[in-house]
Amino acid sequence: MPGRTINEATRLEAKTEDVAMADAPTSAQSHAEESHDTAETMREDGEENGSKQGEEEEDEEEQPPAQRIRVLPGSTTTAASYEFLEEGHTLGNALRYIIMKNPDVEFCAYAIPHPSEPKMNVRIQTYDTTTAIDALKKGLQDLEDLCDVVAEEFWTKRNEFAASKADMMSE
Amino acid sequence: MEYDTMMMDNESLGPSVKISEADNMHVNFELTNVDISFANSLRRVIQAEVPTIAIDLVEFAVNSSVLADEFIAHRLGLIPLDSRQIDDLNYSRDCDCDQYCERCSVTLTLHAKCTSDEVMKVYARDLIVSHDRPNNQIGNPVIMDPDGLGPLICKLRKDQELQINCIAKKGIAKEHAKWAPTAAVGFEYDPHNKLRHLDLWYEIDAEKEWPKSQYAAWEEPPQEGEVFDYDAVPSRFYFEVESAGNIEPDTIIQEGIKELQRKLAGLIHGLGETDGMNGDYDGPRSPDQNMDGGSGWQDQGFTTPYGNAGNQSSWGGSATAYGTTPYGNSGQGGW
Numbered sequence A: 001m002p003g004r005t006i007n008e009a010t011r012l013e014a015k016t017e018d019v020a021m022a023d024a025p026t027s028a029q030s031h032a033e034e035s036h037d038t039a040e041t042m043r044e045d046g047e048e049n050g051s052k053q054g055e056e057e058e059d060e061e062e063q064p065p066a067q068r069i070r071v072l073p074g075s076t077t078t079a080a081s082y083e084f085l086e087e088g089h090t091l092g093n094a095l096r097y098i099i100m101k102n103p104d105v106e107f108c109a110y111a112i113p114h115p116s117e118p119k120m121n122v123r124i125q126t127y128d129t130t131t132a133i134d135a136l137k138k139g140l141q142d143l144e145d146l147c148d149v150v151a152e153e154f155w156t157k158r159n160e161f162a163a164s165k166a167d168m169m170s171e
Numbered sequence B: 001m002e003y004d005t006m007m008m009d010n011e012s013l014g015p016s017v018k019i020s021e022a023d024n025m026h027v028n029f030e031l032t033n034v035d036i037s038f039a040n041s042l043r044r045v046i047q048a049e050v051p052t053i054a055i056d057l058v059e060f061a062v063n064s065s066v067l068a069d070e071f072i073a074h075r076l077g078l079i080p081l082d083s084r085q086i087d088d089l090n091y092s093r094d095c096d097c098d099q100y101c102e103r104c105s106v107t108l109t110l111h112a113k114c115t116s117d118e119v120m121k122v123y124a125r126d127l128i129v130s131h132d133r134p135n136n137q138i139g140n141p142v143i144m145d146p147d148g149l150g151p152l153i154c155k156l157r158k159d160q161e162l163q164i165n166c167i168a169k170k171g172i173a174k175e176h177a178k179w180a181p182t183a184a185v186g187f188e189y190d191p192h193n194k195l196r197h198l199d200l201w202y203e204i205d206a207e208k209e210w211p212k213s214q215y216a217a218w219e220e221p222p223q224e225g226e227v228f229d230y231d232a233v234p235s236r237f238y239f240e241v242e243s244a245g246n247i248e249p250d251t252i253i254q255e256g257i258k259e260l261q262r263k264l265a266g267l268i269h270g271l272g273e274t275d276g277m278n279g280d281y282d283g284p285r286s287p288d289q290n291m292d293g294g295s296g297w298q299d300q301g302f303t304t305p306y307g308n309a310g311n312q313s314s315w316g317g318s319a320t321a322y323g324t325t326p327y328g329n330s331g332q333g334g335w
């Protein structure tokens, strides 16, 4: 079950269901089938009208880059774990580094819990001077800025190189 | 002279690039003053996530060659196609059409029949590209040999025939290697192994048995009896990027960084939306709450963040002055 539940009520509900499931496997199965059907129709209708269905069953093939972040349970304002879908080491390691550079951040680490699940977790713990979510946002923005700097630097040097090469040819 | 001092300054302050070699298939450069995590992200993104176009669907009308349909289909997929204006093309999955159309695909046809007694060779140049495509170079088979033939697809004997319709689509190498823009990427740092990230195997003397990289000459060799620095981190990275021919090597780097920024813009966008919606004490929450609330987080956002994200990360433009970020300048950012 891709439990993407957030609020307490739903989470408790899910928990009790879990316990009951062992006793009533049939009901769990029919539920799973149901939600699968919903996903199927969503695909055929196109994305637009499907979203209202309330079911958040993941569309396995049709829309893979649905990038999402969720907060893992047990998080507080200054200490939180975020789960990124469809992200990996490419983003994770660089993001971890840049968040850690923020002096308001006490701790930051990332992990890919299992190689066959497209999930990447980031843990952030901050001092009282900021919040985990702000540190995450700042990290994303800083990385974007770093990209800008490197991109500009690369292109400048590329042009200089091309110019110097042209000079050498003409001499 | 003034120019030189500026260079020195930049080097001490922020990320710096030095290009040592570049032609239409390669670019070799040194990236300095960035963390290894960022340098590696750049390597990963140019190898796996820069979009290109490649043949993805193949319809066989006639195939009386000795090769099986799927064998030929696979070979066709691996032919590099011109992907330089790839932004003009949609991903089929994001396109409005049902399966594929001229906005998200390029059609190539191949019709060859051997009528002589000699073996006939069918090359990539024999592929005919349809005219209804976003621009008139995208999807052209990349042909670099002096004879202008391109890769060999198949050989036909007398009376054997191929009649094929190919649909080329946009994709990334993370999905299938045929979409890779790079043929090979060299990535190295610390040529003297001062940081001891490597534990070199040896029979008698590692120093003698392991040939030095060409970049060893660029860095100070370790001094006799030098004490190991536990705090040292790598800061100079040597890239050797070889293009597969579908995109120029320098553009691969450019597109790679753009791709990283696209990721970031999508995430920033997603997080931004959450903010307005939940003002609860609970603080950080995921975008899912939005989805429950029926806001169009998913629809309007992420699949095409380019429009809005573009300006923040624009290339041509002024967007981020070197000085305004904490990287380019020692400045105000505080770190």
Ligand SMILES: [Zn+2]
Residues within 6 Å of the ligand: B090, B092, B095, B096, B097, B098, B099, B100, B101, B102, B103, B104, B105
């Ligand atoms: Zn289309």
